[in-house]
Amino acid sequence: MRSILFLCFSFLYLLAEAHIFVYHRFDDPRYKSADTTATELTKQFEYFKTNGYTVVPLEKIVQKLHKKEPIPDKWVAFTIDDAYKSFYENGLPIFQKYGYTFSLFVYVEATNKRYGDYMTWDELKEASEYGTIGLHSYGHPRLQNLTPDQIVEDTQKAYDLFTQNLGFEPTIYAYPYGEYDDKVKNTLLENFNFQGILNQNTGSVNIKTDPYDVPRIALVAEVNLEHKLRYTTFAVEWFAPEVFPKDGVLKRIHAKVDPKYKKLKLYITGEGWRDVDVVDGIVDHRLDIYLKNTRTRVMLGPDVFTISNKIINKIKPKEKKDVE
Numbered sequence: 428m429r430s431i432l433f434l435c436f437s438f439l440y441l442l443a444e445a446h447i448f449v450y451h452r453f454d455d456p457r458y459k460s461a462d463t464t465a466t467e468l469t470k471q472f473e474y475f476k477t478n479g480y481t482v483v484p485l486e487k488i489v490q491k492l493h494k495k496e497p498i499p500d501k502w503v504a505f506t507i508d509d510a511y512k513s514f515y516e517n518g519l520p521i522f523q524k525y526g527y528t529f530s531l532f533v534y535v536e537a538t539n540k541r542y543g544d545y546m547t548w549d550e551l552k553e554a555s556e557y558g559t560i561g562l563h564s565y566g567h568p569r570l571q572n573l574t575p576d577q578i579v580e581d582t583q584k585a586y587d588l589f590t591q592n593l594g595f596e597p598t599i600y601a602y603p604y605g606e607y608d609d610k611v612k613n614t615l616l617e618n619f620n621f622q623g624i625l626n627q628n629t630g631s632v633n634i635k636t637d638p639y640d641v642p643r644i645a646l647v648a649e650v651n652l653e654h655k656l657r658y659t660t661f662a663v664e665w666f667a668p669e670v671f672p673k674d675g676v677l678k679r680i681h682a683k684v685d686p687k688y689k690k691l692k693l694y695i696t697g698e699g700w701r702d703v704d705v706v707d708g709i710v711d712h713r714l715d716i717y718l719k720n721t722r723t724r725v726m727l728g729p730d731v732f733t734i735s736n737k738i739i740n741k742i743k744p745k746e747k748k749d750v751e
């Protein structure tokens with residue numbers, strides 16, 4: 428009997444999904460598209476508080492992923508990218524008021540060179556009493572544009588300055604702009620000992636999530652939190668596209684999914700949603716689309732909330748310094 432009960436509960440846990448959110452700026456009207464107002468943040472925190480969500484440190488989720496342990500439902504974790512001054516001034520007091528912990532990812536060059544808009548090392552040290560601090564690169568580059576040596580160089584520089592100034596080593600990393608590919612991921616894994624690496628692909632976290640490829644849902648401007656919490660990750664093994672096509676023309680969507688599906692929905696940036704057929708667990712959809720955007724999101728899933736993301740970015744020789 429006990430084992431049957433255990434099996435039932437295990438099954439429930441297998442379906443359980445945690446959500447990790449990413450914020451950028453707080454109460455900073457100069458940057459509306461990256462901003463969360465104090466009113467909006469308070470509204471979101473009230474929602475989590477009154478609807479039975481448990482706010483946990485990101486590391487707790489990452490540890491479970493390494494141990495391949497089920498993740499309890501209704502767990503949420505908060506992350507903040509770039510360590511803007513506005514987090515220290517306007518966000519942190521609200522996190523403290525609710526007793527909600529967070530992981531803050533430092534853009535090391537900006538902090539180290541004391542760019543006015545960013546937290547200082549002292550402010551980061553103070554914030555580390557309420558949350559954890561992770562790495563968000565040295566120069567905030569588009570990592571896909573760099574060679575493996577350059578990726579190592581940027582990360583090592585960030586790692587050393589972080590450790591010297593804060594007195595502890597970073598164990599978690601978030602990609603600048605959420606952009607990465609296999610080369611970027613493998614370079615970080617082969618050269619550094621991060622426990623968790625985070626992207627910015629919309630989705631949930633469950634027992635199958637790779638701790639080195641953890642999805643986060645962006646919460647900026649006004650959001651419908653109930654919608655965001657409905658997002659769950661759909662299991663897809665992607666074959667194509669792998670990278671941004673050289674000629675800019677997307678010709679094939681090729682992926683492996685659960686064979687129980689006969690039809691799925693496919694989303695492509697600039698194109699919207701379309702239905703695609705699944706034959707024996709394989710999606711093989713031919714198309715001929717010129718990709719106008721430098722960043723294209725391809726999503727596949729049985730419905731718009733149950734999805735797998737594939738983001739392909741055009742490699743640009745020159746980068747623009749707009750931090751995200």
Ligand SMILES: [Zn+2]
Nearest residue numbers: 508509604751
């Ligand atoms: Zn960033």
